[in-house]
Amino acid sequence: MPIWIDPTGREWVLNAPGREFFTMNAVSGYGITPVNLITRPDPRGGVTVIGVRSQQRTLVWPVRVRGRTHMEFQTRWRQVAAAFALTRRQGPGLFRLRRPDGTAREILAYYQSGWDGEPGQGHTYDTPTLTLLCPDGFWRDSQPIPLERSTGESGDFLDPFPNISSGDVIGATQMFNPGEVEAWPTWRLDGPATQLVATNNTLGRTFTVNQTLSAGEWITITTRPGRVADSSGAAINGALARPGSTLWRLEPGVNDIDFTVAGAGPETRISMSFYPRYETA
Structure with missing residues (x-):
């Protein structure tokens, strides 16, 4: 179960009961931590790897927002948008993935882009594709x-x-x-x-x-x-x-x-x- 914890500590379940707000099946960015290979030319040809440095991670997370009426949808849309936009002023939030056995891993993240609205949508539903920048590319346990x-x-x-x-x-x-x-x-x-x-x-x-x-x-x-x-x-x-x-x-x-x-x-x-x-x- 994906959960967004905004910088104020409020939790937003991204697969909420009732299906008003849920994750689509097109998630990417939660595999092996990206790296930058530092190389120098090898006089015999090719390169020699002289260092490996972990990089930031980008999470791409499409979600569906729904409402029974336009105003119900609009209210929910604005509330969740504000929860992600807080990272611009108050620092990172936490993106947490909770597994069926109760274990969880999380990562600090900033909203980068994606809460824009899709063409032809926006009356009682919309499907934004969130892009979250994670400065530390590694996931961590949810408890120290x-x-x-x-x-x-x-x-x-x-x-x-x-x-x-x-x-x-x-x-x-x-x-x-x-x-x-x-x-x-x-x-x-x-x-x-x-x-x-x-x-x-x-x-x-x-x-x-x-x-x-x-x-x-x-x-x-x-x-x-x-x-x-x-x-x-x-x-x-x-x-x-x-x-x-x-x-x-x-x-x-x-x-x-x-x-x-x-x-x-x-x-x-x-x-x-x-x-x-x-x-x-």
């Missing part, structure tokens, strides 16, 4: 996978998670990414704390964030795009240690992770979440 641990707490993520000294929280765990491609986690550090050092041993990459936090204060670290922000959402320039820090990804499969929170206290909490990403819907 979380990790969380606080000072003095013992237990598992997927493996035992040890801690503790008087001023540090020291973590070592294995994080499993069930997706088909890399995932980009978002971290949150709740104070008290003075520093976070996070290492992905699978990749051999580390980042360090220096920020003094009191109890009740927190920061978020978004790895894509790279950004450190305070609890109000304002960017904290200079918090990420440079040079030497790489806001790392999670590879598909098992990732060995270590992190240390310096200056910790009883209320210190560290959490991470990510959306697994996939080639197809």
Whole structure:
């Protein structure tokens, strides 16, 4: 079942009960993520592929809008059109595909074109063909996978998670990414704390964030795009240690992770979440 979630969070089922609004059988754009092959001439002939870069995705989704009267049709037409047009001012919406077993994958999307009206239609029905631009060509799960641990707490993520000294929280765990491609986690550090050092041993990459936090204060670290922000959402320039820090990804499969929170206290909490990403819907 296709669903459009507009930038305000309202859901529009594109196969609604009653058949007033439903998807036609001419959908395209939900297969393997498009790529750009970077090449250079080979002196022996042909080319050598020196890189592969994933590209944006374009979804083409024809829908039928109906009404029992012209005004009923016109009202529905305008409402749904506005739900897609919101992306021009308020950022991307979510295009979600829910399967019969209850699982779902989704992709961030902007309305690009297609809500124009077809010749000979427009009285009690019309068949616009939506074109949606998806900046990230990969699909993702509709729910993120979380990790969380606080000072003095013992237990598992997927493996035992040890801690503790008087001023540090020291973590070592294995994080499993069930997706088909890399995932980009978002971290949150709740104070008290003075520093976070996070290492992905699978990749051999580390980042360090220096920020003094009191109890009740927190920061978020978004790895894509790279950004450190305070609890109000304002960017904290200079918090990420440079040079030497790489806001790392999670590879598909098992990732060995270590992190240390310096200056910790009883209320210190560290959490991470990510959306697994996939080639197809």
